[in-house]
Amino acid sequence: MSDDSGKDEFDSRSMRFIDWLKRSGTTVSSKIQLADLRQQSAGRGVVAREDIEEDEELFSVPRSSILTVETSGLPVAIRSDLQDPWLSLILAMAFEQQRGEESPWKPYFDVLPATFDTLMYWSTEELEYLRGSAVVGKIGKQSADKAFSEQLVPILSDDDLLTLFHKMGSTIMAYAFDLEDASRQSKTEGEDWEEDSDAGESLPKGLVPFADILNADADRNNAKLFYEDDKVVMKTITAVQKGEELFNDYGSLPRADVLRRYGYVTDNYAKYDVVEITLDMVKGVTKEHLKLAEAGLLPRLEYLEEQGILEDGYDVSRASNEDGPLTDEFIVLLNTLVLPSADFDKLKKKDKLPKPELSERALQLLHQILLHRRAMYPIDDINSTQDPSGIPASANGTSNEHRRNMAVQVIKGEEEVLRKAAETVQKLFEDGNKRKVGTFEDEVANMHLEKKQKT
Numbered sequence: 232m233s234d235d236s237g238k239d240e241f242d243s244r245s246m247r248f249i250d251w252l253k254r255s256g257t258t259v260s261s262k263i264q265l266a267d268l269r270q271q272s273a274g275r276g277v278v279a280r281e282d283i284e285e286d287e288e289l290f291s292v293p294r295s296s297i298l299t300v301e302t303s304g305l306p307v308a309i310r311s312d313l314q315d316p317w318l319s320l321i322l323a324m325a326f327e328q329q330r331g332e333e334s335p336w337k338p339y340f341d342v343l344p345a346t347f348d349t350l351m352y353w354s355t356e357e358l359e360y361l362r363g364s365a366v367v368g369k370i371g372k373q374s375a376d377k378a379f380s381e382q383l384v385p386i387l388s389d390d391d392l393l394t395l396f397h398k399m400g401s402t403i404m405a406y407a408f409d410l411e412d413a414s415r416q417s418k419t420e421g422e423d424w425e426e427d428s429d430a431g432e433s434l435p436k437g438l439v440p441f442a443d444i445l446n447a448d449a450d451r452n453n454a455k456l457f458y459e460d461d462k463v464v465m466k467t468i469t470a471v472q473k474g475e476e477l478f479n480d481y482g483s484l485p486r487a488d489v490l491r492r493y494g495y496v497t498d499n500y501a502k503y504d505v506v507e508i509t510l511d512m513v514k515g516v517t518k519e520h521l522k523l524a525e526a527g528l529l530p531r532l533e534y535l536e537e538q539g540i541l542e543d544g545y546d547v548s549r550a551s552n553e554d555g556p557l558t559d560e561f562i563v564l565l566n567t568l569v570l571p572s573a574d575f576d577k578l579k580k581k582d583k584l585p586k587p588e589l590s591e592r593a594l595q596l597l598h599q600i601l602l603h604r605r606a607m608y609p610i611d612d613i614n615s616t617q618d619p620s621g622i623p624a625s626a627n628g629t630s631n632e633h634r635r636n637m638a639v640q641v642i643k644g645e646e647e648v649l650r651k652a653a654e655t656v657q658k659l660f661e662d663g664n665k666r667k668v669g670t671f672e673d674e675v676a677n678m679h680l681e682k683k684q685k686t
């Protein structure tokens with residue numbers, strides 16, 4: 232996301248925005264100020280001018296200044312046709328943006344980004360840099376295009392609006408808040424509330440001016456938004472020293488999702504990196520490994536479905552994760568798939584599941600799954616500390632170097648997650664004095680070589 236305006240224009244937009252905020256009833260502590268952080272590639276941010284204590288109010292925004300479907304000027308007849316909170320807010324924003332000077336939010340729109348580095352805006356060539364990562368399947372450009380064309384364009388009857396809808400949709404992704412009411416927030420407090428949670432999906436969304444100027448840092452979160460009846464209040468959750476930046480919490484997101492939603496990547500989200508293994512891949516590798524036909528797997532899959540173990544995909548996370556690299560559900564799935572038939576029948580009769588500790592057979596299957604998953608990344612020299620994408624920079628001059636570097640960080644992170652998981656498997660074999668499995672790196676290299684020879 233970027234704002235390439237000159238320093239004077241950038242500062243004058245910031246000043247007009249602050250004036251507008253204050254005129255509209257926002258109160259701002261004298262201990263903070265808006266800062267130009269473009270040198271750190273972080274756009275605008277908020278910085279402490281003085282030391283601030285924990286639990287101090289930084290600013291409060293009246294609910295009337297929050298841009299929502301209801302506060303916007305979007306005619307009631309139009310908005311009542313749309314149930315989806317995303318689509319409704321996109322339409323409300325597009326409507327206000329089109330009003331130009333007439334919109335009460337004009338000074339706010341002027342500090343919102345004009346361009347994006349979120350994955351929605353990457354060319355097909357740039358997305359190649361992320362080949363192997365499950366994030367490519369989560370961008371949702373086609374489904375967004377379909378929803379915009381079918382549901383929004385007919386309302387405003389103008390095809391050119393598609394670009395504007397994408398811009399608004401991407402702004403929501405990186406800037407909007409799920410708007411809780413005061414009683415709801417106190418109820419969910421301490422329940423590990425995440426913006427992306429299922430409950431959050433159904434909450435109304437809104438743009439909260441100023442609260443969305445705060446950047447995020449996985450290790451230095453020091454501020455949080457609190458919802459009151461008639462206003463929202465940003466407060467410190469730790470003491471902050473003069474000169475330090477104020478950071479909101481964007482959630483425990485893997486770097487692939489930080490890139491998808493926010494268009495940037497930093498190392499301190501590396502701890503949340505994951506690699507998704509689809510159920511389809513588990514089925515495919517199991518059939519190959521156990522020399523089974525689909526019908527042979529079916530009874531077990533049906534049983535696991537009944538037991539609530541079956542998911543579309545399973546995340547492998549960093550081995551350093553408190554819970555280890557694999558979820559209990561994934562371990563139970565693997566243990567069940569490799570059980571000898573008689574043992575599976577016995578277990579099923581007792582309505583039980585295997586323990587979430589990998590059996591030797593499950594370890595062997597897992598090793599194969601990790602190899603297959605690793606082979607999905609286009610990495611020739613997996614020991615290289617350089618660029619793992621295998622794709623030359625600016626292959627045809629249309630790719631963006633900055634985007635490529637971000638993709639490289641994501642792919643290297645995911646490759647590391649897989650390697651660490653494979654090392655854990657190896658260690659479990661050794662601890663149990665079991666037969667050693669091959670070295671992961673060598674096997675992946677062989678797999679790539681075989682693939683190359685075939686093509």
Ligand SMILES: C[S@@+](CC[C@H](N)C(=O)[O-])C[C@H]1O[C@@H](n2cnc3c(N)ncnc32)[C@H](O)[C@@H]1O
Pocket residue numbers: 232271272273274275276342343344405406443444445446447448492493494495497
């Ligand atoms: C909610 S906005 C924060 C305000 C934003 N900096 C601006 O100038 O409008 C989220 C966007 O800020 C940027 N951002 C947030 N945290 C960042 C960080 N730690 N480093 C770099 N950019 C960051 C990303 O572009 C992200 O999409």
